[in-house]
Amino acid sequence: MNALTVVVVALAGGVGSALRYLVDNAVPARVRARFPWGTALVNLTGSFALGIVTGLMSRGAPTLWGEAVAIGVLGGYTTFSTASIETVRLALDRRAWSAALNGVGILIACVALALVGYVAAA
Numbered sequence: 134m135n136a137l138t139v140v141v142v143a144l145a146g147g148v149g150s151a152l153r154y155l156v157d158n159a160v161p162a163r164v165r166a167r168f169p170w171g172t173a174l175v176n177l178t179g180s181f182a183l184g185i186v187t188g189l190m191s192r193g194a195p196t197l198w199g200e201a202v203a204i205g206v207l208g209g210y211t212t213f214s215t216a217s218i219e220t221v222r223l224a225l226d227r228r229a230w231s232a233a234l235n236g237v238g239i240l241i242a243c244v245a246l247a248l249v250g251y252v253a254a255a
Contacts, residue, residue, distance in 0.1 A: 145205025153210045169219040173239050179211035180243035184250025
């Protein structure tokens with residue numbers, strides 16, 4: 134690891150975080166639901182994209198750009214901690230099915246999408 138990699142990943146992380154903010158705030162305006170669809174969409178699309186990037190890197194894609202996208206952009210874009218707290222909030226609101234869907238269902242779907250992306254790109 135060198136200083137250039139750290140700077141590129143940090144800047145890419147800022148891009149990913151800003152993109153997450155935009156997507157996460159755009160979804161509730163379009164989908165009137167009490168389920169955290171914005172965070173779900175971010176994590177589902179981010180998992181799929183990370184699978185693709187990782188698959189491409191396994192074939193020899195350039196490391197610096199792969200790290201910038203995988204760790205920086207997609208690391209900043211996806212958000213396990215927000216999904217976790219939203220699951221807790223759903224459970225505390227006694228919305229057991231929504232909490233289970235968000236906590237377990239989205240996790241399973243994210244892993245499946247990461248696998249699909251990886252296989253498609255590798």
